[in-house]
Amino acid sequence: MACRGRGLVSFVVAGLVGGLLVVVPAAARDRPECATGADVPNPAVNCPDRFAWESFVEVMTPAAGGLPAFQTYASDPDTFPCPPVDLDTCRKNPAAKGCPVWPSTYAAKPQKVTQRSARLGQLGLPTVAAHAVGFDCWSVPNTELVYRNRPAFDYIVAHGLWYVEGVQDQFEDGLVYDFPTASLEVKTNWIPITQEQAASGRWYTLTLDGQTLGLIAMHISTKDLPNWFWSTFEHVDNPGRCDFLGCHDSFGYTPHDVPTRPRQLCETYPAETITPALAKMIAGLAPAAKDYRLKGTMVDYTNATGSPNLVGNSVTEAGFVTTASCMTCHARATVQATPGPPQGLSPYPGIAGFTPEGQSYNGTPDPDWYYSGNDPVRRWSVQTDFVWAIPFKANSLASTAACCSAGGPCQCTPVPGGGACQCGLGTCSGATGAP
Numbered sequence: 001m002a003c004r005g006r007g008l009v010s011f012v013v014a015g016l017v018g019g020l021l022v023v024v025p026a027a028a029r030d031r032p033e034c035a036t037g038a039d040v041p042n043p044a045v046n047c048p049d050r051f052a053w054e055s056f057v058e059v060m061t062p063a064a065g066g067l068p069a070f071q072t073y074a075s076d077p078d079t080f081p082c083p084p085v086d087l088d089t090c091r092k093n094p095a096a097k098g099c100p101v102w103p104s105t106y107a108a109k110p111q112k113v114t115q116r117s118a119r120l121g122q123l124g125l126p127t128v129a130a131h132a133v134g135f136d137c138w139s140v141p142n143t144e145l146v147y148r149n150r151p152a153f154d155y156i157v158a159h160g161l162w163y164v165e166g167v168q169d170q171f172e173d174g175l176v177y178d179f180p181t182a183s184l185e186v187k188t189n190w191i192p193i194t195q196e197q198a199a200s201g202r203w204y205t206l207t208l209d210g211q212t213l214g215l216i217a218m219h220i221s222t223k224d225l226p227n228w229f230w231s232t233f234e235h236v237d238n239p240g241r242c243d244f245l246g247c248h249d250s251f252g253y254t255p256h257d258v259p260t261r262p263r264q265l266c267e268t269y270p271a272e273t274i275t276p277a278l279a280k281m282i283a284g285l286a287p288a289a290k291d292y293r294l295k296g297t298m299v300d301y302t303n304a305t306g307s308p309n310l311v312g313n314s315v316t317e318a319g320f321v322t323t324a325s326c327m328t329c330h331a332r333a334t335v336q337a338t339p340g341p342p343q344g345l346s347p348y349p350g351i352a353g354f355t356p357e358g359q360s361y362n363g364t365p366d367p368d369w370y371y372s373g374n375d376p377v378r379r380w381s382v383q384t385d386f387v388w389a390i391p392f393k394a395n396s397l398a399s400t401a402a403c404c405s406a407g408g409p410c411q412c413t414p415v416p417g418g419g420a421c422q423c424g425l426g427t428c429s430g431a432t433g434a435p
């Protein structure tokens with residue numbers, strides 16, 4: 001994945017950060033030929049915005065029961081059962097309780113731990129304090145549901161990566177994580193909407209615990225590039241949708257670049273106008289499809305001059321949009337061999353997702369994140385091929401039913417001297433194994 005394929009990189013004024021007016025590079029953009037429908041080589045890098053919409057169509061195309069296809073994929077609870085059983089058991093009997101299961105019914109299942117709550121948890125802050133942490137129009141909690149397609153699900157199952165001890169075994173065996181190119185993962189965010197809003201047909205909806213939820217944000221990552229292809233979508237009505245980084249869609253909507261409005265944060269942006277090419281592409285989807293906008297795509301850590309690329313969703317990356325880099329943060333998705341912070345740096349099971357200030361890392365990854373000292377072969381944390389769910393969602397064989405029903409993840413293995421598996425993320429410490 002070289003800079004060769006990149007189009008122009010436009011710059012937008014990002015607004016005031018730390019008292020300085022900063023100029024940040026925008027998302028990836030299509031080369032001019034993409035709009036003509038021409039057969040452009042390497043479309044994920046050369047026509048990233050067109051490619052993002054093609055991915056959107058793939059996941060939104062009605063499948064069984066009329067649901068958008070992504071809702072028929074495996075969710076995190078399908079992939080990371082709690083309490084889990086081990087690989088040997090599931091190889092002998094894939095249907096055993098505690099084995100990952102490709103869903104045959106398509107009811108949404110609650111998935112309690114989110115990137116957002118994890119971040120606030122790390123900072124020791126309650127969700128309501130989100131507003132104080134950064135610029136955040138979304139202090140209302142939302143429901144986050146993650147799904148992966150069959151190739152991504154099968155990879156996790158084949159390697160026994162749904163449970164902590166399986167991940168540890170693979171660490172010992174030196175697995176180099178490499179999802180197949182057909183892999184696709186989706187992260188969706190939902191908020192309760194009124195019956196009136198639901199009837200308007202302007203939202204993708206689902207029912208969870210008797211409540212009607214509307215889709216407000218959607219990340220799609222696909223393995224079409226070695227470091228994945230990254231794109232993010234928002235409901236057009238989202239307050240603050242283009243704040244800080246602007247909105248960038250060089251294929252589907254005009255104006256192609258909507259600048260941030262530093263003096264009107266958290267307000268709704270005027271709806272952009274659809275291009276004929278996109279209108280044609282989404283014609284077979286539910287009417288709600290036209291109420292979503294591509295916020296940006298990412299195909300490399302930096303632009304051609306080495307400045308970090310930044311892309312973040314106003315909902316999912318609320319509070320750290322100004323520093324958000326899908327690729328860099330996901331490059332830090334790692335696991336390590338033993339619980340506990342090596343050299344005081346990393347919480348189990350890998351290096352931290354966020355900076356100590358609760359922001360995203362961006363730009364090129366630092367080799368020191370993965371290797372210790374000067375010895376390039378001494379790994380201390382191993383990348384899980386950009387998939388955060390593996391360090392975040394895998395449960396320990398020692399999980400208790402109580403921990404699982406509290407939402408998990410249940411990652412802490414019992415420590416010498418006794419102590420039960422505890423819920424939550426973080427470092428196991430002391431005799432209790434508390435995070």
Ligand code: HEC
Nearest residue numbers: 114115185186187219231232311325326329360387388389
């Ligand atoms: C600062 C860190 C950070 C940034 C920035 C970030 N993510 Fe994530 N992402 C996470 C974490 C942590 C998870 C796992 C927990 C969860 O599902 O909320 C995750 C989960 C996901 C998933 C579900 C698959 C997986 O890896 O488990 C997708 C898809 C995803 N992110 C896409 C994106 C896209 C697209 C962007 C950029 C627009 C982005 N992310 C930006 C941290 C980040």
